[in-house]
Amino acid sequence: MSYRYLLRQTLIYMAVLTLALWVLIPILLIGISAFTPRQELYLWPKSIIPSHFSLETMRFFLGAHGVVRSLLNSVKVAVLTLTFTLAVGAPAGYAVARFFFRGREAFRLGILITRMFPTALLAVPLAVTFIRWGLYDTLVGVALIHTAMALPFAVIITTGIFMGVPKDLEEAAMTLGCSRFGAFARVALPLALPGLAAAAMFTFVISWNEVFAAAILTVRNRTLPAHIITTIQASPLDFRFAGGFFMILPALLFMFLIRRYLFHMWGGATAER
Amino acid sequence: MAGEIELKGIRKTFGKVEAVKDLDLLVQEAEFLVLLGPSGCGKTTTLRCIAGLERVDRGKVFIGGRDVTELPPAKRGIAMVFQSYAVFPHMTVEKNIGFGLRMRHLPKEEIKKAVREVAELLQIDELLDRYPSQLSGGQRQRVAVARALVMRPEVLLMDEPLSNLDALLRLQMRAELKRLHREIGTTTVYVTHDQIEALSLGDRIAVMREGEIVQLDTPNEVYDKPANVFVGGFIGTPPMNFLKAKVLADDKDVFLAIGDFRLEVPDVWKAHLREMTDKTVILGIRAENIEVHPETNGGRLPANVIVAEPLGSQQLLTVQVGDDVLKVATKPDLSVQPGQAIGLALVKDKIRIFDVQTGAAITFP
Numbered sequence: 001m002s003y004r005y006l007l008r009q010t011l012i013y014m015a016v017l018t019l020a021l022w023v024l025i026p027i028l029l030i031g032i033s034a035f036t037p038r039q040e041l042y043l044w045p046k047s048i049i050p051s052h053f054s055l056e057t058m059r060f061f062l063g064a065h066g067v068v069r070s071l072l073n074s075v076k077v078a079v080l081t082l083t084f085t086l087a088v089g090a091p092a093g094y095a096v097a098r099f100f101f102r103g104r105e106a107f108r109l110g111i112l113i114t115r116m117f118p119t120a121l122l123a124v125p126l127a128v129t130f131i132r133w134g135l136y137d138t139l140v141g142v143a144l145i146h147t148a149m150a151l152p153f154a155v156i157i158t159t160g161i162f163m164g165v166p167k168d169l170e171e172a173a174m175t176l177g178c179s180r181f182g183a184f185a186r187v188a189l190p191l192a193l194p195g196l197a198a199a200a201m202f203t204f205v206i207s208w209n210e211v212f213a214a215a216i217l218t219v220r221n222r223t224l225p226a227h228i229i230t231t232i233q234a235s236p237l238d239f240r241f242a243g244g245f246f247m248i249l250p251a252l253l254f255m256f257l258i259r260r261y262l263f264h265m266w267g268g269a270t271a272e273r
Numbered sequence: 274m275a276g277e278i279e280l281k282g283i284r285k286t287f288g289k290v291e292a293v294k295d296l297d298l299l300v301q302e303a304e305f306l307v308l309l310g311p312s313g314c315g316k317t318t319t320l321r322c323i324a325g326l327e328r329v330d331r332g333k334v335f336i337g338g339r340d341v342t343e344l345p346p347a348k349r350g351i352a353m354v355f356q357s358y359a360v361f362p363h364m365t366v367e368k369n370i371g372f373g374l375r376m377r378h379l380p381k382e383e384i385k386k387a388v389r390e391v392a393e394l395l396q397i398d399e400l401l402d403r404y405p406s407q408l409s410g411g412q413r414q415r416v417a418v419a420r421a422l423v424m425r426p427e428v429l430l431m432d433e434p435l436s437n438l439d440a441l442l443r444l445q446m447r448a449e450l451k452r453l454h455r456e457i458g459t460t461t462v463y464v465t466h467d468q469i470e471a472l473s474l475g476d477r478i479a480v481m482r483e484g485e486i487v488q489l490d491t492p493n494e495v496y497d498k499p500a501n502v503f504v505g506g507f508i509g510t511p512p513m514n515f516l517k518a519k520v521l522a523d524d525k526d527v528f529l530a531i532g533d534f535r536l537e538v539p540d541v542w543k544a545h546l547r548e549m550t551d552k553t554v555i556l557g558i559r560a561e562n563i564e565v566h567p568e569t570n571g572g573r574l575p576a577n578v579i580v581a582e583p584l585g586s587q588q589l590l591t592v593q594v595g596d597d598v599l600k601v602a603t604k605p606d607l608s609v610q611p612g613q614a615i616g617l618a619l620v621k622d623k624i625r626i627f628d629v630q631t632g633a634a635i636t637f638p
Contacts, residue, residue: 171326172359175346176424177376190363 027248034058034245038238061242064235070227071246073139074208077223080143081207082200085154088147089203090196093158094184098167108159111152119149123216130217137219145217146207153206154199161195162188198258205251275337276302276427276460278323283332285318292318294484295332303458305451307475309465311507315484316464317432323462324430325349337427347376352421353430356437358413360405366392366416367401373424391423394453411442418450422457429461435470447473468508472496480504498625502632505557505625511589511600514563518556518626520549529556529626532595534574539621545637554635555627560602562623565590565609566616573616576601578609592617 037054061067095101096108126145127136135141165188173183211225218226228243235243278300285293293315300306308316321327323334325346334342341349352373361369367388374384392398395415405413414434421429434450435443451474454461465471471478472492480488480495480503488500499505505513518529518536527543527550529536536556538546569575576592576599583605590601590609594617601617609615626635 166357166359168355168357168359169361171346172353172355172361172420173372174326175324175351175353175430176373176420177347179345179347182376187361187363 027252030241030244030248033238033241042237057238057242058245061239061246064239066222066227066231067224067243070222070224073221074224077139077143077146077214078204078207080140081146081150082203084143084147085150085203086196086200089151089154089199090158092155093160094162094188096155096159097162108156111155114148115152119212123213126213127216136217137221139221142214142217142221142223143207145213146210149210149213150203150206154203157199157202158192158196161192161199164195165191201254201258205254208250209247277335277337278428278460278462279333279335280319280323281333281335283319283322283329283334285315285322285327285329291484293322293329296484296486298479298486298489300460300462302460305454305461305463305474305476307463307465307471307478308481309468309471309475309478309508310481312466314481316466316481318484319481320353320430320432320462320464323349323428324351324353350427351430352424352426352428354417354421354432354434356433358410358417358434358437360408360413360416360420362405364404365401366397366403366405366408369405369416370401370420370423372420387423388419391419394422394456395419410438411446414438414446418453422453422459426459429459431461431463433465434463436465436467443470450474469510472508480507497623498634498636499557500634502555502557502627505627509559511560511602513557513559513625514597514599515555515557515627516594516597516599517629518554520546520552520554522547522550529554529624531556531574536574536619536624537621538624542637553629555629555632557625557627558619558623560589560600561587562620563599563601564618564620565601565603565607566618567609567613569614569616573618576615576617578611578613578615580611581609 034057035053035055037052037056038060062071096104130136130141135144169187169191170183173187174180178186209225210223211229214223214226215229222230224243225247228247232240232243278298280296280298282295282297283293284291284295296315296319298319308319310316318327322329323336325334325341325344325348329342332342333340336349336351346353361372364372367385370388370391371384374387379387388401389398392401395418397412397415397419400408400412400416405416408416414437418434431450435446438446447470454474463471463474472495475492477489477491478495479486480500482503488495488504490498490500495504496508499508499513502515506515516531518531521528521530521535527538527546529538566573574594576594578590578592579598580591582589582591586605588603588605588607590603592599592601592615599617603609627633628635
């Protein structure tokens with residue numbers, strides 16, 4: 001416990017504290033504001049502890065024109081995105097984790113290239129193509145774009161998950177009477193399920209929070225972020241706070257639920273056995 | 274016939290690496306055959322080819338007289354025990370053992386009974402409700418063996434099943450596997466790099482090197498009469514001693530010269546050795562076939578003690594003979610000091626000679 005050690009610890013904790021506050025204070029302010037009565041929003045100085053709990057602001061937000069509809073749209077798009085992403089991403093992740101094939105490493109890196117192009121750059125060509133294909137202003141169209149965005153992460157995450165399921169287990173199942181697919185379904189899939197659920201939630205949040213493509217590719221069928229961003233300039237302060245809180249909610253829940261599996265994603269750490 | 278395995282010219286390559294090169298092997302019914310070799314010698318690949326987990330590039334695999342070359346593992350009548358045990362973590366011990374029988378759609382009652390029986394055989398019937406994470410390594414190992422045995426396979430394949438156990442447990446389990454094989458009599462192919470395991474378990478041992486079988490014999494034959502320098506050096510603790518010797522002959526006699534020392538050879542060799550006069554050979558002898566005498570005179574091979582290691586049941590000497598270093602096993606109570614000059618006597622009948630170029634044993638009919 002030398003002086004230098006103490007100093008180091010203090011500095012580390014201070015850095016951690018700063019980062020945590022940096023992230024937490026806005027969330028806290030938004031959360032509090034979303035549940036305080038309207039009049040108090042304009043008070044200054046603000047109190048950190050709200051005087052009393054109120055659903056008035058939330059009720060106002062949900063009652064506003066187009067909010068419920070875009071909320072439902074957002075859910076639909078997110079569920080579609082999740083389905084598409086897992087249907088394509090999980091098998092891809094499995095293949096990368098299990099099989100040696102020519103260009104495997106190139107594929108693992110190359111899949112990130114799709115994230116290199118800013119959506120702003122792709123927006124106009126995409127809109128044109130979507131209009132031509134009849135996908136413009138449809139929820140499926142938005143879900144397809146969100147799938148393209150989430151897919152690289154989904155592949156990387158599911159690769160890590162399936163790498164954590166030892167190949168021996170599937171081979172053992174095969175020697176015990178399973179076909180290749182049977183071994184996957186009975187052994188690899190159940191073991192990967194918690195991780196896959198985390199990947200699914202991650203995909204859901206990506207879609208839920210995506211605003212740019214959704215705003216450009218829809219006119220009447222807005223998702224919630226697209227709806228908020230197009231109306232926010234003309235909205236009162238309480239609407240903004242309530243909207244903000246609503247957008248944060250899934251991501252917050254997601255983080256609490258999957259903290260454990262985050263290690264899988266970033267580290268490729270092996271599964272518990 | 275039922276459990277007979279025959280490999281005919283199987284070959285398996287991974288990219289440019291030839292893991293198994295045109296290998297032929299016949300395993301008799303109810304035989305316990307050990308595939309032994311250093312890592313990377315192709316023994317595990319050979320086993321996986323029998324299991325059907327690898328497709329052979331060429332050649333045929335027969336199990337019980339049936340050509341299974343193109344069949345998936347599920348249809349080969351095999352069961353396998355993996356080095357990692359590969360016990361399913363999301364199933365209880367009972368479900369693990371019964372997994373294969375459920376795949377066969379046997380009635381529930383029958384599965385339960387079979388699982389209980391095999392669990393008793395392996396003394397894990399107390400653990401049936403547990404999950405693998407609640408088991409020790411040795412217990413998981415037993416589950417893996419039980420899961421394979423319950424299938425009543427024609428052929429049991431084991432891939433280094435003991436290598437993840439600690440030394441004491443390994444010793445126990447080794448004896449247990451031997452007992453199980455005697456009771457059940459299933460044809461078994463067992464892969465290991467541990468020569469002691471191979472010697473203790475195998476009816477026959479196939480010593481492999483670089484994708485080929487270099488010797489296929491009973492444990493005693495492999496130990497006493499290694500087919501080449503590699504086998505002699507790989508099997509036995511300590512490995513076989515090797516020293517250079519020259520064949521010399523005069524009018525009356527033939528002998529091997531180690532430096533100035535003349536070594537007598539078995540009588541049956543003499544006529545054949547005479548034809549090799551003046552050739553250099555490698556002489557091989559095991560540590561326990563060398564006798565140590567404290568005095569150096571009297572027709573003994575002179576040597577100098579470098580190290581003396583007491584090992585409990587015996588004492589192991591490292592000695593210098595000319596340019597060669599030998600290991601010699603002696604009684605534990607023999608008193609020698611490092612630097613001491615001693616005389617060695619090689620047991621005549623236990624000498625092997627090998628070709629200097631190829632390392633192959635030179636044998637005389």
